[in-house]
Amino acid sequence: MMLVRLLTVMGTLTAGLMTAVLLALWVGTVRIGAVQIMGILLGKLVSIPVSWSEAHETIVLSVRLPRALLAGTVGSALALAGAGFQAISRNPLADPYVLGVSSGAAFGVVMGILTGLGAGTGGVLLLPLFGFAGALVAAVAVYGIASVDGRLPIQTLLLAGVVVSLFFASAIMLASALVRAEELQRVVFYLMGHLRAVSYPTIGAVIGCVLMGATLIYAQAVPLNLLSAGEEAAAQLGVEPERVKRIIFLACSLVTGAAVSASGAVGFVGLMVPHAVRLCLGPDNRLAIPASLLAGAIFLILADTVARTVAAPTEIPVGAVTAFLGAPFFAVLLRTRYRSVYP
Amino acid sequence: MRAVEVRDLSFSYRNGRVIDGISFSVDVGEVLGVIGPNSTGKTTLLRLLSRVLVPEAGAIRLFDRDLQALTRREVARIVAVVPQEFQVAFPFTVEQVVAMGRYPYVRGIGLETTEDRLAVERALGETGTAHLLKKYLDQLSGGEKQRVVIARALAQDPRLLLLDEPTAHLDLSHHLEILRLLGRLKAERGLTVVLVSHDLNAAAECSDRLLLLREGAILTAGRPEEVMQPAIIEKAYGCSVWIGADPDTGKIRILPRL
Numbered sequence: 125m126m127l128v129r130l131l132t133v134m135g136t137l138t139a140g141l142m143t144a145v146l147l148a149l150w151v152g153t154v155r156i157g158a159v160q161i162m163g164i165l166l167g168k169l170v171s172i173p174v175s176w177s178e179a180h181e182t183i184v185l186s187v188r189l190p191r192a193l194l195a196g197t198v199g200s201a202l203a204l205a206g207a208g209f210q211a212i213s214r215n216p217l218a219d220p221y222v223l224g225v226s227s228g229a230a231f232g233v234v235m236g237i238l239t240g241l242g243a244g245t246g247g248v249l250l251l252p253l254f255g256f257a258g259a260l261v262a263a264v265a266v267y268g269i270a271s272v273d274g275r276l277p278i279q280t281l282l283l284a285g286v287v288v289s290l291f292f293a294s295a296i297m298l299a300s301a302l303v304r305a306e307e308l309q310r311v312v313f314y315l316m317g318h319l320r321a322v323s324y325p326t327i328g329a330v331i332g333c334v335l336m337g338a339t340l341i342y343a344q345a346v347p348l349n350l351l352s353a354g355e356e357a358a359a360q361l362g363v364e365p366e367r368v369k370r371i372i373f374l375a376c377s378l379v380t381g382a383a384v385s386a387s388g389a390v391g392f393v394g395l396m397v398p399h400a401v402r403l404c405l406g407p408d409n410r411l412a413i414p415a416s417l418l419a420g421a422i423f424l425i426l427a428d429t430v431a432r433t434v435a436a437p438t439e440i441p442v443g444a445v446t447a448f449l450g451a452p453f454f455a456v457l458l459r460t461r462y463r464s465v466y467p
Numbered sequence: 468m469r470a471v472e473v474r475d476l477s478f479s480y481r482n483g484r485v486i487d488g489i490s491f492s493v494d495v496g497e498v499l500g501v502i503g504p505n506s507t508g509k510t511t512l513l514r515l516l517s518r519v520l521v522p523e524a525g526a527i528r529l530f531d532r533d534l535q536a537l538t539r540r541e542v543a544r545i546v547a548v549v550p551q552e553f554q555v556a557f558p559f560t561v562e563q564v565v566a567m568g569r570y571p572y573v574r575g576i577g578l579e580t581t582e583d584r585l586a587v588e589r590a591l592g593e594t595g596t597a598h599l600l601k602k603y604l605d606q607l608s609g610g611e612k613q614r615v616v617i618a619r620a621l622a623q624d625p626r627l628l629l630l631d632e633p634t635a636h637l638d639l640s641h642h643l644e645i646l647r648l649l650g651r652l653k654a655e656r657g658l659t660v661v662l663v664s665h666d667l668n669a670a671a672e673c674s675d676r677l678l679l680l681r682e683g684a685i686l687t688a689g690r691p692e693e694v695m696q697p698a699i700i701e702k703a704y705g706c707s708v709w710i711g712a713d714p715d716t717g718k719i720r721i722l723p724r725l
Contacts, residue, residue: 127578214556350567352556360517360548361623362540362571407557 130411137418141196144425148192149184151429153436156180193327194386195319195428195442196421199393201334201383203420205376206394207401207413208341211348212372213281216402219394220380223266223281224288225259226394229377229384231292231299232258234311236385238303248322249329256333256381262288263377267369314388319428319442322386333382338417340375344368345409352407392446393420400453423450468531470495470627470659471516476525478508478515485511487683488525493676495530495626498653498660500674500691502667504704508683509663510551513629516661517548530626543571547625551632553616555604561615562600565590568622590621593655594648610641617648621656628652630662634669642669649673671695671719679703695719 149161160176164184167174206219213223220226236254269284300311347368350358355365383390397420398412405411427445434440471493478486485508493499501509514520516527518534527534529545537545547568555564568590569583591597594614604612613633620628633649634642646669652658664670670677671691679686679694681703687694694700700708700721707724 211557216557346570346573349559349563350570352559353553353564353567356514356519357548357550357553359519359539360543360546360550361567362538362543364539402557406563407559408563 126410130414133405133411133415134418137415137422140422141418141425144422144429145192145196148195148425148429149188151433152183152188153433154180154183156184190322190324190327191319191428191432192425194322194330195425197327197330197334198319198383198387198390199397199420199422199424199427200417201330201337201379201420202390202393202424203397203401203416204334204338204341204413205380205383206396206420207398207409207416208348208372208376209394210398211409212351212369214352214354215282216399217395218282218285220259220376220384221289221389221391221394223263223285224290224292225262225266225285225377225380226384226389227289227292227296228262228265229255229259229381230315230389231295232256232261232381233314233385234296234299237310237314238299238307248326251326251385252329252333252382253385254381255383255385256378258292259377259381259384260374262292263373267373318439319387319390319424319431326386330382330386334379337375337379337382338413340371340378342413344371345413348372348409348413349407387442390424390443390446392443392450393424396446396450396453397423468495469493469528470497470530471499471661472526472528473516474526474528476515476527477523478511478520479523480511485683486515486522489680489683489685490525491678491685491688493659493661495659496653496657497675498649498662498673500670500677501661501663501680502665502670502677502694503680503686505665507680509680510631512680513548513631513661513663516627516629517546518542540571543623545625546627546629547620547623549613549616549620549628549630549633551635553612558603558605560600561596561602561604561607562587564604564615565596565618565622568619571623586624587618587622590618593621593652594618608641609636609638610644613637613641613645614648617645621652625658627659627661630660630664632664633662634664634666642666646673667695667700667721668719671721691719695721 146161150156150158160180161184163172163175164181166172202220209218209220209223210216232254233251236251241250265288266281266284269287270280272280300308347358347363350361350363351365351368359365398416401412401415401419405415427449428442431442431445432439469492473492474490475488476486477484477488501512503509511520515522521535534542565587566579569586572583594617596614596618599607599611599615604615607615634645637645649660653660662670662673674691676689677691677694678688679699686703687699695710697708697710709722709724711720712718713720
């Protein structure tokens, strides 16, 4: 019963994800036919007669595909982190940004850029780790500030998130003020939040981090369900609350760090996607976590496609699109579903 | 074999001692009522018995096993708790809440086995909550919700059931409904029950024996008619009471006197 539902939902969302990727490859300033796109993709796997120009192949395989993959990965990562943080804090308003973990990750990445360690081909692959390190420092700081007698009350958790977030935001400003103009430009460009075309190895590194984090988070799906009744009730059913919290903080920091290193600050996905998924599918994390992963990918791929085409040749920041598309969608969802769910 | 054996148990929070060297035991299939004034350590005792808290001194044995030597999951297969307050942060359905009781037996990602389904069905049947399956917890009345929380505890297939004020916020008829349910569980499942209650009439009626706590120590323990003596109750609560028998059933009744 549960398995059938899981497979149905995942099957539907996977089909949606593939459609979104194809759409992202198809839409753009340069018109390339849908048949040719399929040909270019299939041509990489089997030999078929070439009916497209080399320029079109370059656009699809070296510009649009890596960008769609990156958007999908960042979207999954942010949605996963949101789902994890919301479940562990028992608060639908928690997400990597609210808890300051994104700011920590951004600070880590900025440090990577400014120290020069994140430059060059090898350095670019290190940036997700800088992001992870920053995110983890922020998460540990939030945990440390918020915990009372080894427990993590929601009120102090959110306050600690705000404090840590503000701290890292100022730290980034301070660091930026102390560097030369050309470095500052790189930092500012990064902080604006771009899903620019990046190399496949970089995408591979980010995907690797996200898959690892996703596995860790999904393994805690049932304990997270039980924790929604509180730590004591969960402990009386055999859950080790502290252990679950540590794993979730670690894994969410990992995926947030990787996402933020690749895309800068993209908001709204981590907050909205898991909440929307729960409103549609219910709060069972066995379903909500993997569904958030796929829905986050679909959402950010579509948002990025809009961001790069709606005002072409000018690109608008993807973060602006996520909020612009997401807010009304979310409002409708809340008005139509909220009443049936929270009477 | 005793279901519960507590020896010289002590526990303190930061602001002072709450349980002060108490010893008692509960036989298998027995209902023990724990009564006493506010903040006298009753809930703390349940927390210690479910190993959410670790004793400062003394030992707890459940069914001849040392509680501190068990893993949390092992404890959860023996002991189920019906807490004073039960709330979920997200809108889970009754079905999902009751199924959570199967966690001590879960393997892998938690797909339901036949055994799980049977245990949940049995718990729903016993508590009369099967018709509520698709409802959300906050759509239920107080009495319905309490029965769902009890169903969740029963889905654990426990040998020992700990109840903390199970009738606290209920009106008269729901109150009776819960007490009848406890009676049935004792008779049909042979469950051992430790019941914390402020309602002395309910505690006296349901329990085989009563444990009267005051300031973390046992003031008196014994059969309800032994503990429910005006002098003892007045000493524990510091107010005067009338204790008599129900004219129809002959059961002990207690009334405070203003």
